[in-house]
Amino acid sequence: MTEWAYISNNLIYAAMAVFALSFVAHAFETAFAVRTPESKDATTGSKLVQTLDYKRTEKAARIATTLMALGFILLFGGVIARGISNQHVPWSNMYEFSITGALSFTGAYLAALRKYDLRWLGLFVSLAALLTLGTAITLLYRDSAPLVPALKSTWLVIHVIAAIISGGVFLFANIVAGAYLYLERLESRGGRPAWLQRVPTIEVLDQLSYRLVAFVFPLWTFSVIAGAIWAESAWGRYWGWDPKETWAFITWVAYAAYLHARVTVGWRGRRAAWLCIFAGSTFLFNYVYVNVWGTGKHTYSGL
Amino acid sequence: MSQKVEVPEIGFIALLRYGWRQLTSMRTALILLMLLGIAAIPGSLIPQRITNPIAVRDFYINSPSEARWYDRFYLFDVYGSPWFSAIYILLFISLAGCVLPRSVEHYKAMRAQPPATPRNLSRLEFHQEFATSAGALDRADAWFSKNRFRVRREGNSLSAEKGYLRETGNLLFHLSLILILVGVSFGALFGMRGEAIINVGERFINVPTTYDSLALGKLTNEKSLSPFEIKLDRFAAQYDPRTNQALDYTAWVTITENDKSEKKVLKVNKPLTFGNSRVYLQANGYSPVVTVRDLQGNVALQGPVPFLPQDGNLRSIGAIKVPDANPPVGFVGNFLPTNQRLEGQGSISIFPELLDPKLLFSIWKGDMGLDSGVPQSVYRLDTQTLEKIGLGSVKPGETYTYPEGSITLETVVPWVNLQIVKDPGKNYALLGGIVAVLGLLSSLYGRRRRIWIRETSTGVEVAGLSKNDAPGLETEIDNFIQAVKEGK
Numbered sequence: 008m009t010e011w012a013y014i015s016n017n018l019i020y021a022a023m024a025v026f027a028l029s030f031v032a033h034a035f036e037t038a039f040a041v042r043t044p045e046s047k048d049a050t051t052g053s054k055l056v057q058t059l060d061y062k063r064t065e066k067a068a069r070i071a072t073t074l075m076a077l078g079f080i081l082l083f084g085g086v087i088a089r090g091i092s093n094q095h096v097p098w099s100n101m102y103e104f105s106i107t108g109a110l111s112f113t114g115a116y117l118a119a120l121r122k123y124d125l126r127w128l129g130l131f132v133s134l135a136a137l138l139t140l141g142t143a144i145t146l147l148y149r150d151s152a153p154l155v156p157a158l159k160s161t162w163l164v165i166h167v168i169a170a171i172i173s174g175g176v177f178l179f180a181n182i183v184a185g186a187y188l189y190l191e192r193l194e195s196r197g198g199r200p201a202w203l204q205r206v207p208t209i210e211v212l213d214q215l216s217y218r219l220v221a222f223v224f225p226l227w228t229f230s231v232i233a234g235a236i237w238a239e240s241a242w243g244r245y246w247g248w249d250p251k252e253t254w255a256f257i258t259w260v261a262y263a264a265y266l267h268a269r270v271t272v273g274w275r276g277r278r279a280a281w282l283c284i285f286a287g288s289t290f291l292f293n294y295v296y297v298n299v300w301g302t303g304k305h306t307y308s309g310l
Numbered sequence: 311m312s313q314k315v316e317v318p319e320i321g322f323i324a325l326l327r328y329g330w331r332q333l334t335s336m337r338t339a340l341i342l343l344m345l346l347g348i349a350a351i352p353g354s355l356i357p358q359r360i361t362n363p364i365a366v367r368d369f370y371i372n373s374p375s376e377a378r379w380y381d382r383f384y385l386f387d388v389y390g391s392p393w394f395s396a397i398y399i400l401l402f403i404s405l406a407g408c409v410l411p412r413s414v415e416h417y418k419a420m421r422a423q424p425p426a427t428p429r430n431l432s433r434l435e436f437h438q439e440f441a442t443s444a445g446a447l448d449r450a451d452a453w454f455s456k457n458r459f460r461v462r463r464e465g466n467s468l469s470a471e472k473g474y475l476r477e478t479g480n481l482l483f484h485l486s487l488i489l490i491l492v493g494v495s496f497g498a499l500f501g502m503r504g505e506a507i508i509n510v511g512e513r514f515i516n517v518p519t520t521y522d523s524l525a526l527g528k529l530t531n532e533k534s535l536s537p538f539e540i541k542l543d544r545f546a547a548q549y550d551p552r553t554n555q556a557l558d559y560t561a562w563v564t565i566t567e568n569d570k571s572e573k574k575v576l577k578v579n580k581p582l583t584f585g586n587s588r589v590y591l592q593a594n595g596y597s598p599v600v601t602v603r604d605l606q607g608n609v610a611l612q613g614p615v616p617f618l619p620q621d622g623n624l625r626s627i628g629a630i631k632v633p634d635a636n637p638p639v640g641f642v643g644n645f646l647p648t649n650q651r652l653e654g655q656g657s658i659s660i661f662p663e664l665l666d667p668k669l670l671f672s673i674w675k676g677d678m679g680l681d682s683g684v685p686q687s688v689y690r691l692d693t694q695t696l697e698k699i700g701l702g703s704v705k706p707g708e709t710y711t712y713p714e715g716s717i718t719l720e721t722v723v724p725w726v727n728l729q730i731v732k733d734p735g736k737n738y739a740l741l742g743g744i745v746a747v748l749g750l751l752s753s754l755y756g757r758r759r760r761i762w763i764r765e766t767s768t769g770v771e772v773a774g775l776s777k778n779d780a781p782g783l784e785t786e787i788d789n790f791i792q793a794v795k796e797g798k
Contacts, residue, residue, distance in 0.1 A: 150553075152550070152553055152555060153550055153555065153557055154557075155555060155556055155557075156556055156557070156558055156559050156577070156578040156579070157578050157579070159558070159578070160579040162579075221754050222754070224754065225747055225750040225751050225754060228746060228747050228750055229747050232743040232744075232746070232747060235739075235743065236740070236743075237579075239736065240579050240580070240581055241578060241579050241590075242590070243503070243581070243588065243590040243592070243729045243731045244503075244731065244733075245736060245739065245740075246494070247360065247361060248353055248358060248360060248361060248388075249361055250354040250361075253350050253351075253353055253354040254354060256347075256350055257347045257350050257351065257354075260344070260347035260350075261344075261347055263343060264340060264343050264344050264347070267336070267339075267340055267343070268340065271336050272336065272337070272340065289347075297354075
């Protein structure tokens with residue numbers, strides 16, 4: 008059992024190293040694709056307009072993506088090894104939740120890459136994977152341990168998977184809304200720098216953050232209901248205003264308000280983006296606060 | 311749902327109508343929704359009586375005046391407070407006032423025919439005109455019915471609509487929220503919840519006197535307890551020898567209901583079900599089985615005494631009260647399932663199983679006030695008025711003799727804490743939850759759209775309209791046109 012935990016840790020360290028290299032390759036690609044013209048262009052007046060030329064950095068982009076895929080494979084091995092050492096699904100505490108979360112968002116990025124050219128996102132995805140794993144292994148690490156009796160239930164698989172996916176999509180929607188706010192400000196002050204030209208238009212980002220939330224809101228609702236069903240069989244009540252439950256409810260209410268604001272009141276742009284970010288932060292707060300400082304029935308095995 | 315706010319006429323009815331319109335407006339509903347979320351926050355930051363009564367008690371001890379102020383605003387009972395209730399009751403009235411009329415409207419719309427074909431199709435989305443052979447409208451009609459559109463035929467045109475499920479889902483979702491609230495209230499009013507500690511070998515009978523604590527809903531009484539019995543045959547706990555963490559709890563029970571007995575297994579995630587009532591395995595501990603004799607050797611007390619666990623290794627405290635001894639005696643006990651003596655720390659338990667059990671106690675003499683009517687904890691002995699007469703320890707099978715008598719630790723049996731919950735509303739809440747998810751799915755993923763086709767002098771013209779900007783209509787119209795053309 009402990010041997011598998013040891014293997015898991017090493018694989019995760021290896022994955023982190025590879026994600027770091029991938030990040031460097033992505034940064035290299037972004038930086039060297041930017042071209043500054045030799046002389047002033049008559050058509051644009053006095054300003055030097057930088058352009059992007061990705062043909063020059065195609066090789067770097069391929070290396071970056073290959074490294075990302077390699078990191079994913081190593082991380083996948085690490086998560087599986089953790090599951091074997093535990094003999095249960097690898098998301099019973101915050102450490103395991105984090106590594107599985109990192110695995111799912113890098114996986115989602117690689118899957119989406121097969122269909123869309125999202126390589127501009129690679130810089131952020133590799134950085135996010137690196138930060139998530141780094142925090143997990145330094146601050147949140149707990150020895151591999153068997154499940155306490157209350158967690159022994161098929162609902163652990165269903166409820167937590169639904170929560171991981173919804174949380175990942177909510178946070179992604181938050182990043183998109185944040186990107187919207189940042190780019191909107193840049194554009195109102197003159198324009199985007201060259202390295203951000205591959206990022207879609209702000210209209211697309213505005214739509215995208217809404218679509219993501221609308222897509223995943225039913226899953227979040229399901230996750231809360233699945234949690235209630237589990238709570239009914241484990242604790243004898245389906246709803247008890249436990250801190251985790253309360254914050255899940257607050258997140259649900261905040262996103263419900265966001266959807267209403269968009270669909271029925273017609274909010275768009277900046278106001279909608281802020282509301283989206285507010286709702287997403289209630290999820291993040293729930294994840295961090297209740298696990299680390301909170302009390303209640305959702306605190307298992309340390310973290 | 312009203313969009314414009316009318317200036318109210320003077321008069322009571324008008325005022326009521328004005329208030330009703332304000333309450334059921336979308337804006338009010340949104341504000342109430344946000345308020346509900348914000349109002350839920352203090353309950354997660356301040357300890358609540360329903361989830362953590364001990365923390366509330368500590369709060370009272372540490373800062374009593376502050377605690378009294380908190381209590382004035384129901385901050386220890388946020389989710390049952392008048393202000394929290396006011397928000398959700400207003401929200402649900404607003405919701406009902408908005409959704410019910412809309413449901414009626416939607417029901418009518420579903421039974422009505424799609425709106426007539428607009429006169430000028432070229433102004434609409436995806437407009438196309440093309441030549442085709444005769445019978446185009448029939449082919450179009452066939453395609454519409456195959457794809458389950460609702461069709462209105464009028465002269466030389468067809469008007470077809472699909473995607474009512476979006477609004478149906480939307481309304482069902484909101485109605486299901488009302489159902490969940492009804493389920494929750496029903497459970498609170500007609501339900502009950504109680505706990506009882508049962509030693510291995512003992513029997514739990516579902517009558518009020520067997521309970522250690524019992525809370526009944528406002529509109530129910532003790533007569534509504536379902537008649538059943540549970541005998542605890544055996545209990546086993548498994549622990550990880552490396553971390554001492556609990557791995558598994560299993561209770562083997564014999565249940566009796568309607569004169570029929572049956573053997574069952576009760577586990578943490580697998581409660582027993584008796585109609586609306588369920589029995590949960592909540593906690594466990596040890597009961598030393600003791601015999602206390604007086605100087606003449608008469609047995610003054612014999613049987614298991616539940617002790618309360620204090621840590622992960624089940625070091626437990628308890629009180630053995632023997633009012634019938636002469637003189638009355640009491641024991642303040644400390645039970646260690648796997649006893650180990652540490653230098654400087656005294657005795658502790660190093661493992662939760664009964665590997666080397668030991669009962670340590672101090673003995674007290676005097677009137678324990680058990681007949682005074684003042685309720686006291688069964689796990690604690692108030693020693694203020696008592697006289698200490700000894701200090702001792704026993705292992706199973708051993709007897710300790712003190713000047714006024716003796717105590718024998720016969721054996722140790724486990725106890726379990728059963729939680730018995732009756733919630734007649736939970737199935738409504740569950741149904742509400744399921745309908746809510748299904749309703750959400752169809753309201754968020756459903757697409758309402760219209761397609762029109764009209765015969766012209768040269769062929770046909772086609773156009774469409776997608777509500778809520780949902781994508782996909784263009785491909786659908788392409789398929790439609792393909793089907794209409796193929797007949798030539």
